[in-house]
Amino acid sequence: MKIAQVTPLYEAVPPKLYGGTERVVAHLTDALVELGHDVTLFASADATTRAQLIPVRDQAMRLDPAPFKSDLAAHMIMLAEVLKRANDFDVIHFHTDMIQFPMFERYANRTLTTLHGRLDMKDIGGVYERWPEFGLVSISDNQRRPLPHANWKATVHHGMPAELYRYCPKPEGYLAFLGRISPEKRPDRAIEIATRLNRPLKIAAKIDAADKVYWETVIKPLIDDNPLIEFVGEIGDHQKSAFLGGAEALLFPIDWPEPFGLVMIEAMACGTPVVAFRCGSTPEIIEDGETGYLVDTVEQAVAAAGRAHLLDRAAIRARFDRRFSATAMARRYLDVYADMSARRPFARTLTNSSVAAVREQKSFAVLD
Incomplete structure (x- = not known):
């Protein structure tokens, strides 16, 4: 499967220090590559990834020493790069909240958007009413509560590489x-x-x-x-x-x-x-x-x-x-990607062999 991952530009992928969303995107991207998929990551040039990297900014924004910078401009440039290549992908997976909706209306059935933040703020609900065609993933069931009628496709809990952290049997008090x-x-x-x-x-x-x-x-x-x-x-x-x-x-x-x-x-x-x-x-x-x-x-x-x-x-x-390995997370997303493709009758679809491979990977998904 040809998959694009589109990350926010605030932190490196993965972050050098604090950072949540970009860390999850890094782990998901690498896990999808390990599972045999063709993944392209749109991110800042300081990303470390096993996927093909399309650098859209010289470095992540938070640690950029430039005194004046525009996060909106940086993200608009990135989205233009994604749009230029949209026909290359079976799935375009956004982690950028809702900023892409107006630009990707004609590709909505090929996109998935994971929402990483809180959803109980003023004005947010109107966006998902205005663009209901975009499929959404929540990172917990509780996150959905302010928007129960949005176009939810799944809840996928975060995961991390099992080897990233060492098990410690004896704490230090x-x-x-x-x-x-x-x-x-x-x-x-x-x-x-x-x-x-x-x-x-x-x-x-x-x-x-x-x-x-x-x-x-x-x-x-x-x-x-x-x-x-x-x-x-x-x-x-x-x-x-x-x-x-x-x-x-x-x-x-x-x-x-x-x-x-x-x-x-x-x-x-x-x-x-x-x-x-x-x-x-x-x-x-x-x-x-x-x-x-x-x-x-x-x-x-x-x-x-x-x-x-x-x-x-x-x-x-x-x-x-x-429950929370990066592989478990990636397999759950593959479930969603495959379901999206199966329901897309007139858009570019996966080859039969790709569908079979994804379905086989789904059968090994790690469940709670």
Whole structure:
């Protein structure tokens, strides 16, 4: 199958530091290549991929030192490149929200769009009412709730390469928080949980410009006055195995409808249990009492973190391998691609041999 993957341009593919969507696109693209498909990636030139790369910008935007840049212009240029080659692909898989809809109306039945963000914001619903012909994939069932009548084709949970993170059977006695310093991620809750347990907490997190005031006025004072808390800063993939694997538990104390939460499966890949607030996607990702604990209050979180060491870390890694590997994710997307092609009577379709190959791969899909 000839597949195009179209990524946002904010981070490299995969990201050098923090970044979710571009990391998922990197893992999906490589897994599809490993499964024998002809994949083209449209991304910035600093991408690392096993697919054919069409570079559409010299580097990803966030770490570009240029003082003035236009994200809209960069993405419009990329979409023009995709449009120029649209007839080359069986499937064009977008990860760029809805910006491509007006340009790709005549190719809608050949496109798939995975939505990676929250969908409860003003004006979003009108876009999917205006362009209902575009098939959509959610990254959790919960993510769909604000748009129940959109053109959903499937829910596909994220996955990562099994070899990317090392399983760690023996933690080092600290708790971990990994992600972004922001009010909805609730690092203040993580600090409170660790403090009540008198347990060290390591925080590895990005601080966006929009969250600097929150960092300076709310979180930094809690860290400065607390010897239990260590702020590590932003880390990359090569540092995560040690950081997450050494933790007795990952604290995921969110206070918003998290669409997925990649850090949860990163922890599971290391064998580390997750203590997550029951919010957004967390009940779909965490198996309560098996791969971590789902909680509703700080008091419950304190109790859960205190008994996280009782969970079987090898079993947690095994559940990651079964549910959240990059291969499992790629095979689920192949299900969707094949169904799209089968329902496309007048468009360019796959050869019989390609259909048979995809159907065979579907039969080996890893299921929850």
